[in-house]
Amino acid sequence: MKFSTFNHAIRYLGAFALLWMCNVAWAQYTVQGTVKDAANGSPLPGVNIVVKGTTAGTISDANGSYRINVGSSGSATLVFSYIGYLSKSVEVNANSGTVDVSLAEDVTKLEEVVITGLASSVKRSNLANAVSTVSAKELIGTTQIQTVDNALYGKLTGVNINLNSGAPGGGVSVQLRGISSLVGASQPLYIVDGVYVNNATNRNGRAAVSGAEAGAGVGAQDDAPNRLADLNPNDIESIEVLKGPSAAAIYGTRANAGVIIITTKKGSAGRTKISFAQDAGFARAQRLLGVDDWSEAKINFFFPAARRQVELDRFRAAAGQKYDYEKYFYGNTATLLNTRLSVSGGNEKTKFMVSGALTDEEGIVRRTGFKRYSLRANIDHKISDRISFGVGSNYIRTNTDRGFTGNQNNTGASIGYNIAYVPNYFNLFPNENGVYPDNPYFAENPIAVTDKGINNSVVDRFIQSFNFGADLLKTDKSLLKFVAQGGLDFTQNSTLVYLPEDLQFQRAQANPGDALWGETRNVNTNFQAALTYNYNIGKVNMNSQVGTVRLNFFENSLLTRSRGLAPGQKNLRQGTVQEIFQALQSSITDVGIFAQQEANWDDKVVATVGIRWDKSTLNGDANKFYAFPKASLAVNVANFDFWTFKETVNQIKPRIAYGETAGLPAFGNTFTALNAANIGGLLGSVVTTAAGNATLEPERASELEFGIDAGLFNNRIQLEVTYYDKETRNNIQNLSLAPSTGINTIPSNRASLSNKGWEISLGATPVQSDNFRWFTRVMYWQNRLLTKSLGIPAYFQGGFGTALGTFWIREGISPTTIVGTPQVSPGVFTIWGDQQPKFQMSWFNEITFLKNFDFNMLWHWKQGGDNINLSAFLTDSGGTTPGWFNDDDGDGIPNGRQRPPAPFNNAGRWVQDASYIRLREVALYYNVPKTTLTQWFDDKVGRVRLGVSANNPLTFTKYEGYDPETSTFGQRSIGSGVDVTPYPTAKRFFGHLIVEF
Numbered sequence: 001m002k003f004s005t006f007n008h009a010i011r012y013l014g015a016f017a018l019l020w021m022c023n024v025a026w027a028q029y030t031v032q033g034t035v036k037d038a039a040n041g042s043p044l045p046g047v048n049i050v051v052k053g054t055t056a057g058t059i060s061d062a063n064g065s066y067r068i069n070v071g072s073s074g075s076a077t078l079v080f081s082y083i084g085y086l087s088k089s090v091e092v093n094a095n096s097g098t099v100d101v102s103l104a105e106d107v108t109k110l111e112e113v114v115i116t117g118l119a120s121s122v123k124r125s126n127l128a129n130a131v132s133t134v135s136a137k138e139l140i141g142t143t144q145i146q147t148v149d150n151a152l153y154g155k156l157t158g159v160n161i162n163l164n165s166g167a168p169g170g171g172v173s174v175q176l177r178g179i180s181s182l183v184g185a186s187q188p189l190y191i192v193d194g195v196y197v198n199n200a201t202n203r204n205g206r207a208a209v210s211g212a213e214a215g216a217g218v219g220a221q222d223d224a225p226n227r228l229a230d231l232n233p234n235d236i237e238s239i240e241v242l243k244g245p246s247a248a249a250i251y252g253t254r255a256n257a258g259v260i261i262i263t264t265k266k267g268s269a270g271r272t273k274i275s276f277a278q279d280a281g282f283a284r285a286q287r288l289l290g291v292d293d294w295s296e297a298k299i300n301f302f303f304p305a306a307r308r309q310v311e312l313d314r315f316r317a318a319a320g321q322k323y324d325y326e327k328y329f330y331g332n333t334a335t336l337l338n339t340r341l342s343v344s345g346g347n348e349k350t351k352f353m354v355s356g357a358l359t360d361e362e363g364i365v366r367r368t369g370f371k372r373y374s375l376r377a378n379i380d381h382k383i384s385d386r387i388s389f390g391v392g393s394n395y396i397r398t399n400t401d402r403g404f405t406g407n408q409n410n411t412g413a414s415i416g417y418n419i420a421y422v423p424n425y426f427n428l429f430p431n432e433n434g435v436y437p438d439n440p441y442f443a444e445n446p447i448a449v450t451d452k453g454i455n456n457s458v459v460d461r462f463i464q465s466f467n468f469g470a471d472l473l474k475t476d477k478s479l480l481k482f483v484a485q486g487g488l489d490f491t492q493n494s495t496l497v498y499l500p501e502d503l504q505f506q507r508a509q510a511n512p513g514d515a516l517w518g519e520t521r522n523v524n525t526n527f528q529a530a531l532t533y534n535y536n537i538g539k540v541n542m543n544s545q546v547g548t549v550r551l552n553f554f555e556n557s558l559l560t561r562s563r564g565l566a567p568g569q570k571n572l573r574q575g576t577v578q579e580i581f582q583a584l585q586s587s588i589t590d591v592g593i594f595a596q597q598e599a600n601w602d603d604k605v606v607a608t609v610g611i612r613w614d615k616s617t618l619n620g621d622a623n624k625f626y627a628f629p630k631a632s633l634a635v636n637v638a639n640f641d642f643w644t645f646k647e648t649v650n651q652i653k654p655r656i657a658y659g660e661t662a663g664l665p666a667f668g669n670t671f672t673a674l675n676a677a678n679i680g681g682l683l684g685s686v687v688t689t690a691a692g693n694a695t696l697e698p699e700r701a702s703e704l705e706f707g708i709d710a711g712l713f714n715n716r717i718q719l720e721v722t723y724y725d726k727e728t729r730n731n732i733q734n735l736s737l738a739p740s741t742g743i744n745t746i747p748s749n750r751a752s753l754s755n756k757g758w759e760i761s762l763g764a765t766p767v768q769s770d771n772f773r774w775f776t777r778v779m780y781w782q783n784r785l786l787t788k789s790l791g792i793p794a795y796f797q798g799g800f801g802t803a804l805g806t807f808w809i810r811e812g813i814s815p816t817t818i819v820g821t822p823q824v825s826p827g828v829f830t831i832w833g834d835q836q837p838k839f840q841m842s843w844f845n846e847i848t849f850l851k852n853f854d855f856n857m858l859w860h861w862k863q864g865g866d867n868i869n870l871s872a873f874l875t876d877s878g879g880t881t882p883g884w885f886n887d888d889d890g891d892g893i894p895n896g897r898q899r900p901p902a903p904f905n906n907a908g909r910w911v912q913d914a915s916y917i918r919l920r921e922v923a924l925y926y927n928v929p930k931t932t933l934t935q936w937f938d939d940k941v942g943r944v945r946l947g948v949s950a951n952n953p954l955t956f957t958k959y960e961g962y963d964p965e966t967s968t969f970g971q972r973s974i975g976s977g978v979d980v981t982p983y984p985t986a987k988r989f990f991g992h993l994i995v996e997f
Helices: 002-027 136-140 206-210 245-251 296-302 304-317 325-330 415-418 446-453 870-878 930-939
Strands: 028-039 050-053 058-059 067-069 076-081 088-092 101-103 112-115 121-123 132-135 161-163 172-175 189-192 234-242 260-265 270-287 334-346 350-362 369-381 388-402 454-474 478-499 515-536 538-561 579-602 605-618 626-635 651-661 674-679 680-687 700-711 718-736 745-768 773-789 795-797 806-809 817-826 828-834 839-849 853-863 866-869 910-913 914-928 944-957 987-997
Touching: 050 067, 058 067, 067 515, 076 454, 088 101, 132 136, 136 234, 136 987, 206 478, 206 515, 234 245, 234 296, 245 605, 245 626, 245 651, 245 700, 325 415, 325 446, 334 987, 415 700, 415 870, 828 866, 866 870
Parallel strands: 028 101, 189 260
Antiparallel strands: 028 067, 050 058, 050 076, 076 088, 112 121, 132 234, 161 172, 234 260, 270 334, 270 987, 334 350, 350 369, 369 388, 388 454, 454 478, 478 515, 515 538, 538 579, 579 605, 605 626, 626 651, 651 700, 674 680, 700 718, 718 745, 745 773, 773 839, 795 806, 806 817, 817 828, 839 853, 853 914, 866 910, 914 944, 944 987
16 A cells, blocks of 8 residues: 555656656747848857846857757847947747847947956946957057057057167057056066066166166166067957056056056857968158258367367368268168968867968168067867867067167267267268278267177067866856966077177277177966856846966076177187176066955946955065955946936946055065175175165055946947046165165165046047948046155156256155256256156047948147157267257357257256157058959958058157157156167058958
């Protein structure tokens, strides 16, 4: 009886289970269809389709087709999203069957996904920070840019960029929202596909060999490029810029100067695509300044009496022959070539992208140039529906010849420094036997240096990235995921600076013939792992993450020098004086822990709180964790039901954010170094005059950011306004110690800085039709910098002293304030200017007309910001400045000896306004129609694009130098803006061909 009852029970439960499963099967239904581009009707592979409010989803295949099971018997909402397109929500039910969808291009970028944490992201429309983004189209879609950082000019608010040199291979200093440190370069952290990449400027010793070493700045005058120049801009898909601590707090101790996140191109499911591109062009100097002519009257005035007859004889012997050395050195036309080939494709499980590129660019100065060879492979694979991973490999080789320009402190090898003193009637060219005449006006014959000297750098670099994701727990309403990311950046930089023994400058040395070989290896590794949990509480979507980060940085640098070289030799062993010029080994480890919680209430209110704890071997206490909190809030007012202005104001989003970051002390600041010494014929060690500080802490920054974003007339007009208040405290300054200690200085956390500024972006699509579309954007930004406290007496830094202009570091003014003679009172000099600009603006236009023509144009206006133009000081000293012998005020004293402001001949004459208006980029492209390609190539060619473009073709400025952006000391955060005969920057013109199969 009992058995029978149990048997009936089993049958009943079995029937119930079968009925339940049938009901479930009945409750589910399937929707399928195709996703296409609204503009041209082409299928879109890789589109994400998600059932709103659940984790159920799929992606479209190579033909744009999709099929998704909807786990509900009632109506549901499908959300279609794709990078670069506006998302679309579609209501479906059990009777929908086939649903075809067209997606429109996201001109406003509101659907753009922006990184908000180390393991999470958010749509821009929900973003609570002013995060700037640059797409591949904006980065290199107009013209071919030599380096990545060069391509950012004028495209981001809150960014100030200095060009360290116009030499091939780059050399750029980027500052985000002002200056975060009084020491170092205040450069942002760069992350490429999750890899913390090296952007160091490796010293090559050129300043020592050429004669500039004894002056201000030491290694800062080597004119070496920063390592971001290695990256191929054409590999980049997008760039995100976290400009301040409120956005960058989750990156902790290395984010004081902001974070720039670079994502490279990936493959997509669909037909394998082959893309070939060829850029060919030329470069010319942006401007030539000209030189002053000489006459017997000028010779009699300029030269002292004892020298006049010699110069008059030389002038008469020239018989009217003139030599334009500026045009000879800087007036050349350089050839520019860039070739790229990529293959991409894959299926739903595996996607790949392989690319190769060759950049070969001559410099406008003879025997200078830049070559870059790049090979990249990115592969993404789904092991299963729950597990995926990706790897990226990039090998780069660059070969750079930068020549000899810049400062040389009145001795040695520099083109500009020498020609500033050579009158145009004297012949510096070699005779028929190849013998170069000595330069009687200065230390060297610059033609001989150009022909015989070597300043070369060869870089081999390998960047390896990886990412891994695993869905640990997945339900209709929640997803627990494990993510890991990291990689390796290996850089080897081999350098040679060489001046042969027969050069004029070398013959004057005790040991003529100088070679300095350098080898620098950097190995950066990083790993981060996190758990993310996405779940819903009612209408609130929650995203939690917690994880850890480990960074390791190793550098091994060796510079060896040999002087007194045998004729024709560069071998170090062939010199009479051999020395280890510089030897450095550094090993740094950072460890971090982070947690972040995001809450999104129906895309109406979005809030984030987070914290990161970091420790580093660069701190005085290597085991102490420092905390960096962050919080943000954004309210999409227009998404509320009470908002009744949706036809005119469809988006209005006030936002507020707060965050803290840090900047680490430089390697060596926490310990006292020992120098080798010969003591009584025995090897010994002596303490340096700069002590270390074992209690040193990181420089800390906090930032409060307010902003509002608005969209009008269905986002035909977009406005972003941001105000930030950033304060950096614990800034490192050197304390001067009593001479009795035997030590001169010790670093200490003393100073604090304040940066406050506005960032405004206004974009609009005034015209949009089938045959004509015009998008325009105006951006404005300004920053006000102040030294709030210093902790030590005021001091001067940078430049070459108060007689020529220098920077005054004291409380109550900006550390970029330029002062100089005349002296107002003891220790107080006249304020002549400020290196920081008053404001900057840019104006971008993108016009599509006649369906197949694209016209792009970017203007950039920098107002204010002064340079110390010591190139003008040198040409005035040599009598070669254009108009030198003119006498504008008629007082009998030539302009070259008496320049305003009064009182004449003070430091103010060299401090010049570096404002400019510049046409940064301009281009016109033609896209061959698809129908034409089909007729010509029978669907074997998918795209052909032809175009012409220019980079920096027009500049309007009153600045009296080659380029108002160039700085001999651009690597510094304080003390840049000093112009000493730099390598002139170039304007570049290109023709373009792009073919896709």
